Amino acid sequence: MRKNSLNHSLLFQGGILMLLFLLQFILPTYHHSSVSKIMLLASYAIGYNFLLGYTGLMSLGHAMFFSSGMYSMGLGIYYLELSPLNGVIFSASFSLMVSLIFGLFALRTSGVSFLIVTLMFGQTFYLSILYFNEFTFGHDGFSLAKYLGSFVIFGKEYLFSNPDIRYNFALLLLTSYLLITTFILLSPVGRILIAIRENESRTQLLGYNVFYYKLFALVLSGTFSGVAGAMHGLLFSYIGTTFAEIHHSISPLLWTLLGGAGTVIGPLFGTGIMYYLIDFISEITKNYLLVVGIVLILMIIWFPLGIMGSVRRKWLKWLP
Amino acid sequence: MSTWLNDNGPLLFLALLDGTVTAFVLALIALGLSLVFGVMRIVNVAHGELFMLGAVLSWFAFDLTNDPLWGFLTALVLAPVIVGSIAIFSDRFILRKISYHPESTIVATIGLLYVIQQLTLMFFGPEVRPVEAPFYFRIQFPWFGYSGYKLLVAGMSALCLSGVWLLMKRSKLGLYMRATQQDIEIAKTFGVPTQKIYASVFALGGGLAALAGVLVVPIRQADHLMGLEPLLLSFIVVIIGGLGSIRGTIVAAFIIGISDGIISVFYEPTLAKMLATLLVAMVLVLKPGGLYGEDQA
Amino acid sequence: MDHEEEKNASDVTRRSLLGTSAVLAGAGIVGSQLVDPVAKTAFAAGSDEPIRIGFQAHRTGIGTVYGKWYERTTNAAAKYINSIGGIAGRPVEIITEDDGTDPKRGADVVEKLATQHKVDFVYGTLFSHVVMGSAPRAGELKIPYFVVSEGYHVASGKLNRYVFQPCITDVRSQITAVSSWIFGNLGKNVTIIYPDYAFGYDHRDYASAAAAKSGGKIVAKIPIPMTEKSFTRYFIKIPQNTDVIYHVMVGPGVLTFVREMGEHFGSSHPKLFGFIDSLEGVNITSPGLGFLDGSYFWEAMPRYADGYDTIGSRFYRNAVGVNDSGASKSDPKDVSTYSHMFGCWETLFAIKEAVEQSGYKSKKDYGTLIETIEGFSFFNEGIAHPQGSKFFRGETHQGYGQQFVSQVKNGKLNVIHRTSISDGMYEPETDYRKQSL
Incomplete structure (x- = not known):
């Protein structure tokens, strides 16, 4: 059964990733760039989903992880003159540290208290970016474009703003997140995480140290989000507080729930649909958020498990 | 010490005065959410928008009557009724359909938030509009002046808080509400009409949010984006206070109001907000169930 | 890339400001009596392919009130420009996209305007954090980006060679x-x-x-x-x-x-x-x-x-539909953002002037267009520039105009002082012309 579902899901995800890979050759310029962005944001949502979907902890503070990755990368490159690669490594370690420290405090709580603690830490982080504005460039943010050099692949020189680089780096990030998540979930660790979501006290009684597993999920989720933030900053060269605001914490929650919390691929669908929904409706009416609101309500009434969650229940039982 | 007091006495006095008023305003805004959260165990993310609706309706009343006092009185009566009806409608056609599932409710009420906010933008516009207070007087202290209406809002808040407290403790509805809060299944077997209780609690929560909007709008202004901040603040107040505890809500409102008042008088404001936010987080980390846990409604 | 020279680019020769502003003051007095000469150009026979200008508007979010008036002004200006023969004989078409007053959406909007709507220029952003978020994308896409923001971001050298703020004075x-x-x-x-x-x-x-x-x-x-x-x-x-x-x-x-x-x-x-x-x-x-x-x-x-009662300002006020007290003619309760939105009107005319003087035909002429604008030194007061003449610095891509001090009395604002352009001048801190195109 396990082997089988691993094969199934790898095949399924592989198909989607292959489709995304091929899409880049036919997409018109604008959609090419939109899909790059969707893949980056979906990676963020996948990180988010690792916490919500598999341990049941709902966070409203993930913008903190996203922006801690983004800012540590950007400020590292700006002040320490790190290379972009070292910038990303630096941001991964920084967001790992942030999520570890955060987790040690926040995981003393659960349920709505956890929600509020994440919200509060997120706001504190946002305010501290504003407070140390001389160092962080505050509300306006800053552009990295001038400080990123070019790099060489197979003897050819590229810029980070090159659309193909953007697309394939985003795809690479998405692919690695999907693979890592799938493997962890189908491993013993993943089973314990799901057991925690389903019944925390029983898992505890079985002798597992629930705290450490939750901490692991949180740190992985935070680091994923942070690296996604760093890649966003690197490929789209703007770093600003808008990525630390509460709205940017609510977004992955919506994408995840729309796509299906607790399904590995769901966040990708949720992000893509929401992105294009807003993009499309905002051309027709300036009240596009009204339509988004109605869609959310109808969706939650008719597809409470999200898109992939409903798909899994009806057709693809093996979906991770 | 005494010279410090001489220098900072007025500051401290203002911090306490302003902090107390802020606390009462916070408690008032959070009251509806506290009730809904306590009895129904759901988080109404659209709570801030219901507050905003109260404020906006108050502006319409002011605009139509063209008289601060009559506008205020009209809004005081009509806004809670209108918003309460919207709440009943949402309960019947949205929340009941998703069986009050906690996570689904969050998504559904985020949807509701967008709908209310955008409809307001369409009919009210993007402007920030002032509403005149029903009466105006200024209290002159030796060092500075203070708005009399603000003190009235604090008083009204105290009145609402005691009203709800009495309702919970002394009325049949309150008894049903407490029973539903403690265990909905048992309440059902004892013949409590839980479906009706849920609808009334949600309507009452909405009405209180609107009432808070009407009372508070003369000391702020009305605009379609004003709902987010009160939402976050009431969230914090309710959770810190402890699930469904009105006493907790009041105590938490005072801790937050006064600490915010004092910290922001003596520190740089952004730093003050950082410290206050962190303080709230740490209270929860140390007491995950809030100050007044479960059973003390 | 060229960030080294970006960081210390203040070795610019000092301009004789006194001279320039004297000329400008003269131009202001004379210009205000004249209808803008550019405005007389007739619809030339030529390509009737429109000039497409992408307007990045704050239709939602905190900038909505400003956004509403920026949009009205932009549409009024486009209408007027079309009525006098368009830009270089080609009609102007405004394509508007909402950025939600959010920098991350702002960058997407620039992208969408440039690559999907295939506009010639992007224009019209007000809030400075949205400019900061959007400008890098404009630079990457190599599309001229005209902002109406009054932020000090353009002149400070934080942005790139494709970003201009010609017609609203920076803060x-x-x-x-x-x-x-x-x-x-x-x-x-x-x-x-x-x-x-x-x-x-x-x-x-x-x-x-x-x-x-x-x-x-x-x-x-x-x-x-x-x-x-x-x-x-x-x-x-x-x-x-x-x-x-x-x-x-x-x-x-x-x-x-x-x-x-x-x-x-x-x-x-x-x-x-x-x-x-x-x-x-x-x-x-x-x-x-x-x-x-x-x-x-x-x-x-x-x-x-x-x-400030000049022919240009009167014409402009009438064209955007604002009454003598600065509110909408159709709804006197709807007060305008009068100290900012003129920038939209004037910037569209600056684009018109740049296109016509550089002989811009299509995207391949961006280089010439940018160099032409960098060669501008002022915009004359008139219908095209109703707020007053502007001194323009090619190295900083920033325009500078006169300012007013008003006193509130009898429920209105009364002008009591008008500054000259030279009062607001400072040493330039960057030179965008040194960046490659």
Whole structure:
């Protein structure tokens, strides 16, 4: 059964990733760039989903992880003159540290208290970016474009703003997140995480140290989000507080729930649909958020498990 | 010490005065959410928008009557009724359909938030509009002046808080509400009409949010984006206070109001907000169930 | 890439400002009597393919009120330009996309306008953080990006060679221009109250610099967070010896700010000098604003028609549908953002002038177009530039105009002082022309 579902899901995800890979050759310029962005944001949502979907902890503070990755990368490159690669490594370690420290405090709580603690830490982080504005460039943010050099692949020189680089780096990030998540979930660790979501006290009684597993999920989720933030900053060269605001914490929650919390691929669908929904409706009416609101309500009434969650229940039982 | 007091006495006095008023305003805004959260165990993310609706309706009343006092009185009566009806409608056609599932409710009420906010933008516009207070007087202290209406809002808040407290403790509805809060299944077997209780609690929560909007709008202004901040603040107040505890809500409102008042008088404001936010987080980390846990409604 | 020279690019030769501004002052007087000569161009026979201008609008989010007026002004300007023969004989088409006043969506909008709508230029952004978020994308896509933001981001050298702000004076220059008037006429001891973010820091820093020059003194600096709803606690920090309160507040809390200041001080209070940004889109006779009676405001373009009555400004006011008190003609309760939106009108004309003088035909002519604009040194007052003549610096991509000081009296704003362009000048800090195209 396990082997089988691993094969199934790898095949399924592989198909989607292959489709995304091929899409880049036919997409018109604008959609090419939109899909790059969707893949980056979906990676963020996948990180988010690792916490919500598999341990049941709902966070409203993930913008903190996203922006801690983004800012540590950007400020590292700006002040320490790190290379972009070292910038990303630096941001991964920084967001790992942030999520570890955060987790040690926040995981003393659960349920709505956890929600509020994440919200509060997120706001504190946002305010501290504003407070140390001389160092962080505050509300306006800053552009990295001038400080990123070019790099060489197979003897050819590229810029980070090159659309193909953007697309394939985003795809690479998405692919690695999907693979890592799938493997962890189908491993013993993943089973314990799901057991925690389903019944925390029983898992505890079985002798597992629930705290450490939750901490692991949180740190992985935070680091994923942070690296996604760093890649966003690197490929789209703007770093600003808008990525630390509460709205940017609510977004992955919506994408995840729309796509299906607790399904590995769901966040990708949720992000893509929401992105294009807003993009499309905002051309027709300036009240596009009204339509988004109605869609959310109808969706939650008719597809409470999200898109992939409903798909899994009806057709693809093996979906991770 | 005494010279410090001489220098900072007025500051401290203002911090306490302003902090107390802020606390009462916070408690008032959070009251509806506290009730809904306590009895129904759901988080109404659209709570801030219901507050905003109260404020906006108050502006319409002011605009139509063209008289601060009559506008205020009209809004005081009509806004809670209108918003309460919207709440009943949402309960019947949205929340009941998703069986009050906690996570689904969050998504559904985020949807509701967008709908209310955008409809307001369409009919009210993007402007920030002032509403005149029903009466105006200024209290002159030796060092500075203070708005009399603000003190009235604090008083009204105290009145609402005691009203709800009495309702919970002394009325049949309150008894049903407490029973539903403690265990909905048992309440059902004892013949409590839980479906009706849920609808009334949600309507009452909405009405209180609107009432808070009407009372508070003369000391702020009305605009379609004003709902987010009160939402976050009431969230914090309710959770810190402890699930469904009105006493907790009041105590938490005072801790937050006064600490915010004092910290922001003596520190740089952004730093003050950082410290206050962190303080709230740490209270929860140390007491995950809030100050007044479960059973003390 | 060229960030080395970006970091220390201040070795620019000093311009003779005195000379330039003398010429400009002359141009202002003469120009205001004339209808803009460019406006007489007839529809030339040629390509009837429209010039497509992408408008990045704040239709939602915190910038909505400004966004609404920016859109009205833009449409009015496009209509007028088309009625006089378009740009280089080609009709103008405005394609509008909402950015939600959010930098991350702003970058997407630039992308969408450039690559999907295939516009010739992107234009019209106001909020400075949206400009900061969008400008890198414009630079990557190599599409000229004209902002109407009054931020100091363009002239500071933070952006790139594709970004221009030709027709609205940046905040550093505005402050420099009016500060000396404040210290000279209102008092020496100034307390400055400003929003706790970049826009506010510009005020704090450049007002302090101006104080040092003109013998004034900033006795207290009071930052207020953008999200603040109650202000009483800040007023108690205003020192007793304050002669003037210099306030610049933005956001929804402004009216509360004024009312609570009134409650705090009562009838005896320091003089007040404010930036009209606080009250853009707000009726000066709103309840609670009575406290402002007798106080002073900076305006970029006088809201009340009698404040600056020239042929150009009258024509412009009429074309955008604003009455003599600065409100919408169709709804007198709908007050405009008069000190900012002229920038949209003027910028479209600047684009027109740039296209016509550079012989721009299609995207491959961007290089010539940019070099042509960098060669501009001023825009003449007239219908195309109703706010007044602009001095333009090619190295910083920034335009500079005159400023106004108005006093609130009898429920309206009355202009009492007009600065000259040279009052607001400072040493350029960058030279975009050194960047590659």
